[in-house]
Amino acid sequence: xxxxxxxxxxxxxxxxxxxxxxxxxxxxxxxxxxxxxxxxxxxxxxxxxxxxxxxxxxxxxxxxxxxxxxxxxxxxxxxxxxxxxxxxxxxxxx
Numbered sequence: 001x002x003x004x005x006x007x008x009x010x011x012x013x014x015x016x017x018x019x020x021x022x023x024x025x026x027x028x029x030x031x032x033x034x035x036x037x038x039x040x041x042x043x044x045x046x047x048x049x050x051x052x053x054x055x056x057x058x059x060x061x062x063x064x065x066x067x068x069x070x071x072x073x074x075x076x077x078x079x080x081x082x083x084x085x086x087x088x089x090x091x092x093x094x
Contacts, residue, residue, distance in 0.1 A: 001050050005072035006048070007070050008045045008069050018040075033047060034046045
């Protein structure tokens, strides 16, 4: 089953992200992949859910005034930034 990952952050400091993590702990459709930040006080969480559950997950939290949610997109060395850097190097070495 294909999974989609999401990055979830609290809009302000406080227990909001911990509350979210408690809420999803018993949800079989959402898996906590990782947290970022101090132990017990993370500021960011990475979660995953099955592709077919992703739209409902996004709708459930998208309009939250306490949380920001976005799809986790892999970073690539072969994106437009790399192409720009290669062109810049050619100009300075010419």
